[in-house]
Amino acid sequence: MEQVTIRDIARKCKVGVSTVSRAMNNHPDINPETKEMILKVIAESNYVPNNSARNLKRSNAKAIAILVKGMDNMFFNNMISVIEEVVRKKKYSCIIERVEEKANEVDSAIEIVKEKRLRGIIFLGGNFTHPHEKMAQIPVPYVISTIGAVSDGGKPCASVSVDDYRESYKMVDYLCGLGHRRIAIITACEDDISIGRLRLNAYRQALLDHGIPYDPDLVFHMTKDDTYSFATGYKVTKEILEKKTEFSALYATADTLAIGACRALKEAGLTVPDDISVAGFDGIDAGEYYIPSITTIRQPVEQLAAETAKMLFSLISGKEEPCSKVYDGELVVRESTKSRIAQQ
Amino acid sequence: MEQVTIRDIARKCKVGVSTVSRAMNNHPDINPETKEMILKVIAESNYVPNNSARNLKRSNAKAIAILVKGMDNMFFNNMISVIEEVVRKKKYSCIIERVEEKANEVDSAIEIVKEKRLRGIIFLGGNFTHPHEKMAQIPVPYVISTIGAVSDGGKPCASVSVDDYRESYKMVDYLCGLGHRRIAIITACEDDISIGRLRLNAYRQALLDHGIPYDPDLVFHMTKDDTYSFATGYKVTKEILEKKTEFSALYATADTLAIGACRALKEAGLTVPDDISVAGFDGIDAGEYYIPSITTIRQPVEQLAAETAKMLFSLISGKEEPCSKVYDGELVVRESTKSRIAQQ
Structure with a gap:
């Protein structure tokens, strides 16, 4: 079929090309009736503006969405870049949609699928403790990314993540090994039952295994409104310092929190790591460039993201059944931690 | 109209509710023909999964998109949060779509409008030097955000930004005032003709006004593939240090670049600000929590974002004509800069 051009539209409407352009561009200097007439003709025609006709046809047919809970979480930015690259190579288009902190991500998913006619969904972040019936309402294949081992009525949901318990244990074990008690x-x-709970349980177990009694006075919870941000790490560390509880190391369960913590410690006249060792989790860029650079558990972002996209396409094509894939994180020792003996 | 439930679908298909659920959820343990039949019935019915029926109707009708070029740019994350809040209050849904660094943002806009039936577009970032005819092809109202004063064939495009020339001048004037030459x-x-060019021109003028000759040996350009990231600031600063050009202050035209620069200086044994003063631009959170905290020009993110959304809705309702709105930035002096006399 011959492609309709802006000139064809102009001819059909008996107006100039610039008038068609003004109508499309919502310019004020055009007779409202003329504008309405032109837009009607455009709507009835197969007119697609230059260059985009082919792309349009392609992406109209095939799109997936990434639903992100916690967009401020820098860790997700890298994930999104890699996922998008894979999605584009598959000639799918990719929509990113934020889910508000308090919103139900499954409801959002159901809504967006109907609305945008998607082929699949990737959940990034969120709290996956929804009942089986709820998950079953998602009418397209989906993958839960960065959160592991969710089950949908006995069957595993498709998920890609690290083992948060094991990785968190690694970090606390390392800090204990440095002589910190x-x-x-x-x-x-406090009522988190997802990633946060796993990381905290591992902290308890690692202490136990090193013969260190668990002291609830050393456990500081974020509030429900706090996000994994610099500001939260800063605020909570100020609260810790006010309590005057003695400690030689601080394990912040995200790099953003660790950076905020370092700033609060500096303002209190304490030096990291000479006075206090600080460790994070995730392996975001900001931790690498920070002074001091932040000791962390690096999540394999490239692998997690690539596998997330790959798994979704396998589900879409019906080639694979939903399963959980778990990757190894890596303890990255940098400047923000040192042995307790050297510290004092 | 009565809402169709999963039970209605099951009855119509003569199967159990759990079978309908399996069909929707793409579970493997279902007869492919049964599944196809169920999905066909769902497609032909008005069935909308629980809770989302009302939201669906609403958002289906009204959506806008934010097209982001340079998603790694942390400055945009805050902008997106604020814009989304306003959009949600207006009962519109909001799609975020990344534009690849090398892609044409106007083509992307035209494509996405057709595809998703949007009411409006917000451009965040990008290089707005497209010919009038090209801009005119965007069939819905749009606002160019964080980039100022673009003209569409003599008429101003709708834009919301700071005056990059004036704000950049402020910073260089401040550094000169500290005694840095x-x-x-x-x-x-080098061939950037957008924000980068404005910030560089202001640098030249401020030096001139302080009687300091412009020295091309002190000007370091990013390459075409570089993004405004920590890594770029780190890499370029390493190159600067290799050249052994003498300097007492470094103006990095984004906070991300400034943080990367501080890290490179530290690794070369130089202390900020005792040996070198470092200044950034944007006012992102990471600069506030960095050690040393980064002297910067703070862009009024809340105002820029709120006005961007407000302007778009005015254009959609036909209440306003496209215009450029320019806001003031603020020089925020922090720990990373000090007077050259005190420095030595």
């Missing part, structure tokens, strides 16, 4: 932790809000 | 600059790639 008073290790404070900044963790998710 | 050898001020290196990290700026956009």
